[in-house]
Amino acid sequence: MIPAAFAYRRAESVAEAIELLAEYGDEAKLLAGGHSLLPIMKFRLAAPSVVIDLGGVGGLDYIRADGDEIAIGALTRHVDLETSAELGAAVPLLRHAASVVGDCQIRHRGTIGGSVAHGDPAADLPSALMALRGTVVVEGPSGRREIPIDDFYLGFLETALGPDEVLVEVRVPRRGDRPWGFQKFRRRSIDWAIVGVAYQSEDGGGGIGLVNMGPTTLRAATAEAALRGAAAPDDVAQLADADADPIGDASATPEYRRHLARVLLARALAGGAST
Amino acid sequence: MARTVDGRPKARGEAEFVADAVEQPRLFGALLTTRTAHCRVTVDLDALRALPGVVVALDHDSVPATLYSTNPHGGSADTSVFTDIGRYPGDIVGALAARDRRSLQHALDQSAELITEQPLPAVLSLEDAFTANAEANPQYPGNVVSDLRIGADEAAAREALAACAYQHTSTTWFEPSPHGCLERLAAGAERGQDGWRVWSPSQCPALVRDLLADMFAADVRLEPVFVGGGFGGKEELTLEPAAMLLSAAAGGTRVLLESSRRQMTAAHRARHGGYIRVSTGYDRDGIFGARLVDVVFEAGPYDGHSSTVAANAANAAARLYPRGTVTARSRAMATNRLPGGAFRGYGSIQATFAVETHVDEIAARLGLDRFEIRRRNLARAGDVDPATGLPMHDIDAIGCLDQLARTARTVIATRASGEPSEGLDGWGISMLVSTSAAAGADKPDHAEVACRLEPGSGTVIVETSVAEAGQGIYPLLNRIAANALGLDRDRVLVEHDVRAGSPNDPGMFGSRGANVTGSAVLRASMALRREVLARGARLLAVAPDVVELDAEWTVIRDGQHEVKVSELDPIRVCAEYATTDPGLAFGAQLAQVRCDPRTGAVRVQRVVAVHDAGVVLDEDGARAQVEGAVVQGIGAALSERATFRPDGSIAESGFVNHLVPTAVGLPAVSVSFLPAAASTGSTTGAKGIGEAAIMGIAAAIGNAVGSALGVRARELPITGERVLRLLENTTRDASRSDDERVAAS
């Protein structure tokens, strides 16, 4: 449980972080809340030779309205999402998803940027971004670019983020008081999801994101198509796992995960928000 | 090292566990273990020793030739400190020690390639143990580690069963589960001129000391430490001899040997997996006429505690309802998988689940009330205990049941709240029976303690070899002594002392603390008080019965003259307590659950526990034991398990996937004790509670799930996936009768 040896650098700005990334290349890892990176370093699943701490970077911790979108700084912590009245009014799904991440300690350390960049299919926030059709904003040596969430996840713990890029912002459309649902199924109250479903209604249909139903956060595209075709909610729910490829592990078999996705989508479509 | 209670040092982070108490170790050690279920092993020691920072690397060649038992109470001698035949994935084949933790970790990362494993035919399931040609361990022909019987002759029991108007048979299955104590196993060792100093988190330090002294033919002293939870997982002698061998190989230098969380989860010991079959014959009033119990537990490749755990499960299953002709058989079977070990309840969680779900099924068939069928069959004072052949005494099982029925009325009437709102509610009950001493008719349990007065400070010190593992034994002994001495509790300290010749108490297990150790402390305290008076009388030259001691223990006077207690010479008295009475204690528990029929999730909403704890010496302590046991029982019922992969290894690796309950989401627990009418014959009158309180929880939850969903959970843990499968089968089998379903399962 001891990480391999590494050097520690502290960036004071996004520009400095990008410079450091350019300097160390593949050897380096950015550190935000540390609640995903440090555990995998301790298990030796990652052994970066340099850790670049973003803790000193100012100005990346915000939730603000920007036209018909809400922009959230990468270093915004889960607890700030959870307690933001503004986010609650504009994008209640995201606020709720943040409130069920891990336990209170984790929500005080973990950041939305870290959660999105890490690319863990079991993470909660990315599924909400999927349902909301959000955008990830990254910055690198050649400037800023915006990546739609659908293009962001490439594989297990693998994203479209370049080795010299920093995730700086997450953007989601305002959904106000349109219906939404978030269902997280877990064995104990503070666990990771065995399966989770995020649902956000939109004009003529809705977005559906799945947690832990494959190697990445997934969109339930087939179910969304049925929703657009005005299928009955129960029929839509039956399609929850049509695009999924869940694994079997000590917590659940693949069949059980598929079953859960269908049950949870039915509940999410009915507006259920699990605690 | 003297302490009153453990709460303060633990809350302040000052309490020393093994890894803290071994100050500035010169070497840091780790175990070398196998990956293959059954294999011949060679370790490339030269290559290991050549790794940077590595000072010692040992394998089978450096251990004593004789085999020993890791069970300090004495199981079959079948284990080598380092084996050359790995008999389960994670078996201990050697150890290495390095100058610092980083070098050690580096060496461990390399070690997998330096251990060669040549596979042998392996026994990879309980079924294999009965049918395969392979032998898990040649010491156990036919893979039978033990095969024991209690109660009536089996043929007679079968005859009695056949003679009953109705018969019912059910089988329940159990997955194993590791202990999940917070402190990982560790051991320290150092050889000095006057012998060995060993740091051990054992629950049985005095036994471990004696065994190590024998094994190394040397004087051994165990240093006092706190134990960070044991639950039976620290009733195994594994790391201590390895730490001593590492130290010896480096000239006796101070070594700290630690296990990893993965080893603790996947390769140490577990609550036994296996199955229990129960057959009962009964009449139309639900009165039992015969019962046969067949316990089959998976031992893993070594005996350890397995034969006694299986036997204890049979005892518990037979004792609850000793009506008619009762017989019980227990078998421990060898496999090449994770060994079973002692675990809070010692087989009784499984036995209680088997019997109590079975009794509910009989009640359902007869349309009898669940309380009533138990009332008609429960053990009563005077009934012969099938386990010992002796009449049971000072028991009040029906009192527990009736008290539970009174409390339960309000619980059952209120619908629980919580998620999901469309969930189905149910409640279930379970009886349980526990012992309060590790005693049998032919094997007494005994404890020694010493009490000494330090006249200068006026402090009394209780010397015990029992360790404080969070169970609250030190506060309890402090209270017993202070009450008997008539002193404030802060004038009494408890000292952990495990040297040759120090008071010998076998340790913490079997719920024996309040009864056996407590009785010895009570005796020693009374003897100390008498001795103080006698010394005073001698100085005053009067008879001991005319002197008295003031409330503060400052002076001894005879009416005219007085001597100051501070002027006495130091006094030390020893006392012993021995009993052959197992100190039976019954209890009754209820669980209320909400089940989600769509996901299979079960949430426990409320637990009610009624216990006969004899004289309750410390109500807060006893209550805390019950609450903790309920939490652990919920884990056993719903989530804790070790899942075998096809190669026999365990999928769980730590607290990420070994799901012990957490503080968030626990049910309300109400605890009550029977008025102390039924006490044991012991000096304190107390009965054990630590193990009793865990025994019925899984059974009550199983029965509650049964009442909520109309399906019978026959396997622990009751995972959501299992509940769903049961529901599916019921819908599919709706046309078949209950009997057919039971027969098919």
Ligand SMILES: Cc1cc2nc3c(=O)[nH]c(=O)nc-3n(C[C@H](O)[C@H](O)[C@H](O)COP(=O)(O)OP(=O)(O)OC[C@H]3O[C@@H](n4cnc5c(N)ncnc54)[C@H](O)[C@@H]3O)c2cc1C
């Ligand atoms: C016990 C436990 C339970 C948890 N339970 C849950 C749960 O139930 N649900 C859930 O969703 N999460 C859970 N988490 C994870 C938690 O939410 C993490 O905080 C989050 O996933 C990562 O955020 P972080 O800020 O800690 O990132 P870090 O750990 O610091 O970084 C994670 C990864 O992202 C990269 N990274 C971080 N910031 C940036 C950036 N700005 N630009 C580019 N790359 C970046 C890092 O290099 C690293 O690879 C749990 C964590 C723990 C330890």
